[in-house]
Amino acid sequence: MNLLPGTNPPSNWAEFLEGLWQRNPVFVMVLGMCPTMAITTSAINAISMGLATTFVLAASCWMISLLRHVIPKEVRIATYIVIIATFVTVVDYGIQVISLSLYEALGAYIKLIVANCLVLGRAEAHAARNPPFASVVNATGMGLGFTLGLFMIGGVRELIGMGSLFGISLFGPHYQPWVVMILPPGGFFVMGLWLMVFALVRARRDHGLAAQTQGA
Amino acid sequence: MSEAAPSAAETTPSGAMIRALGIAATICGLIIVSAYEGSLDAVARNKKIATERAVFSVIPGATSVREFVATSAGIVPAGPTLPEGGVKFFGAYDRAGTLKGIAAEAVAKGYADEVRVLYAYDPEKQVIIGLGVVSLHETPGIGDKVRTDRDFLKNFVALDAHLTADMKAVANAIKVVKHGTKQHGWEIDAISGSTVTSKAVGKGIRDSTAALLPKLLPFVGKLKEGK
Numbered sequence: 375m376n377l378l379p380g381t382n383p384p385s386n387w388a389e390f391l392e393g394l395w396q397r398n399p400v401f402v403m404v405l406g407m408c409p410t411m412a413i414t415t416s417a418i419n420a421i422s423m424g425l426a427t428t429f430v431l432a433a434s435c436w437m438i439s440l441l442r443h444v445i446p447k448e449v450r451i452a453t454y455i456v457i458i459a460t461f462v463t464v465v466d467y468g469i470q471v472i473s474l475s476l477y478e479a480l481g482a483y484i485k486l487i488v489a490n491c492l493v494l495g496r497a498e499a500h501a502a503r504n505p506p507f508a509s510v511v512n513a514t515g516m517g518l519g520f521t522l523g524l525f526m527i528g529g530v531r532e533l534i535g536m537g538s539l540f541g542i543s544l545f546g547p548h549y550q551p552w553v554v555m556i557l558p559p560g561g562f563f564v565m566g567l568w569l570m571v572f573a574l575v576r577a578r579r580d581h582g583l584a585a586q587t588q589g590a
Numbered sequence: 591m592s593e594a595a596p597s598a599a600e601t602t603p604s605g606a607m608i609r610a611l612g613i614a615a616t617i618c619g620l621i622i623v624s625a626y627e628g629s630l631d632a633v634a635r636n637k638k639i640a641t642e643r644a645v646f647s648v649i650p651g652a653t654s655v656r657e658f659v660a661t662s663a664g665i666v667p668a669g670p671t672l673p674e675g676g677v678k679f680f681g682a683y684d685r686a687g688t689l690k691g692i693a694a695e696a697v698a699k700g701y702a703d704e705v706r707v708l709y710a711y712d713p714e715k716q717v718i719i720g721l722g723v724v725s726l727h728e729t730p731g732i733g734d735k736v737r738t739d740r741d742f743l744k745n746f747v748a749l750d751a752h753l754t755a756d757m758k759a760v761a762n763a764i765k766v767v768k769h770g771t772k773q774h775g776w777e778i779d780a781i782s783g784s785t786v787t788s789k790a791v792g793k794g795i796r797d798s799t800a801a802l803l804p805k806l807l808p809f810v811g812k813l814k815e816g817k
Contacts, residue, residue, distance in 0.1 A: 441614065448607055468625075468629065471633060536730075556730040
């Protein structure tokens with residue numbers, strides 16, 4: 375990690391939390407939008423995709439970090455992609471072992487983790503410059519942040535679009551589902567709503583800080 | 591003015607690049623092959639369970655499933671390779687080994703993707719007696735009604751699939767008609783608003799029955815004996 379002279383590197387815990395919330399891949403960095411929009415039709419799909427991506431992130435960052443002194447910069451992208459594709463293949467087989475219905479639900483999006491810019495971005499920006507443990511911690515934080523983001527969108531879409539959460543009906547048989555929430559536009563609506571909520575919270579917090587400063 | 595050539599210290603030797611790619615490829619190859627070998631049995635077991643569940647859902651009372659291939663020369667147990675012109679199907683049996691019904695997969699292009707269904711066939715009455723969805727990616731709330739719409743599923747309680755007297759073709763090809771206009775036993779009443787998916791289900795069953803039944807029915811006695 376490149377640091378300014380006189381600054382200390384962030385602790386592992388700070389790196390973990392950073393990916394989880396402060397630099398959340400979905401709501402702050404807006405990365406991996408393809409699975410974010412396509413897979414978040416239910417909470418369980420969202421969490422499954424998030425955890426699959428977390429595994430690929432952590433495992434590939436660990437391996438890239440281990441090999442960082444062996445991989446010349448000229449062939450680094452090719453090497454990273456091979457490593458990422460390997461762990462995506464492992465996840466692909468793993469999900470088939472866990473549940474074929476889940477595998478069916480996630481469809482081609484498991485394979486498309488290879489092309490998720492979040493994974494290659496972490497490899498290039500962090501794992502290639504840091505030791506294995508720090509890379510895994512950072513990647514796990516980012517992966518869980520991605521999972522959290524997907525769940526926040528998938529949970530709302532399932533709740534409004536199907537009247538259920540994790541497949542459990544919450545509003546009874548007379549609830550008329552908003553089918554649009556399960557369709558692709560629903561992903562954009564919910565994403566936009568969450569971004570609006572965060573912007574409002576941030577604006578109120580900044581307003582409060584400004585008022586405190588003036589008062590002091 | 592010519593550019594200064596990069597010094598030897600700045601350039602990476604070709605051997606180092608090839609070595610790095612070789613190391614990464616070897617390690618990754620080992621991981622992939624290990625994952626494949628390690629998951630092979632479990633995936634095969636899961637697929638078998640999923641197939642059995644799908645067949646049991648369309649043929650109530652069945653407790654075991656056997657996979658066969660119907661060919662123009664007769665019925666043979668399914669193997670790793672499909673004989674030329676062969677059509678796969680499932681025989682469902684109860685605990686006593688009595689044939690409870692036959693199930694086969696039907697596939698056709700729907701609105702979003704392929705619609706894959708499993709239908710149950712009664713060889714005694716020569717009718718389709720059940721329908722289950724294997725794979726469906728149609729629009730939620732619209733195309734996916736084929737799973738749950740009671741009126742649509744009633745089409746498959748006794749859908750006519752009789753063969754001609756010479757047993758060489760289905761007497762009346764199964765077809766999907768506009769909602770509320772069904773007149774014959776071989777017609778499927780489409781779901782209003784889900785016509786494309788309804789037609790995909792109908793086309794899949796029509797193609798499957800046309801390919802399977804003329805090869806299956808002349809030899810169905812062998813299945814009843816549980817051989």
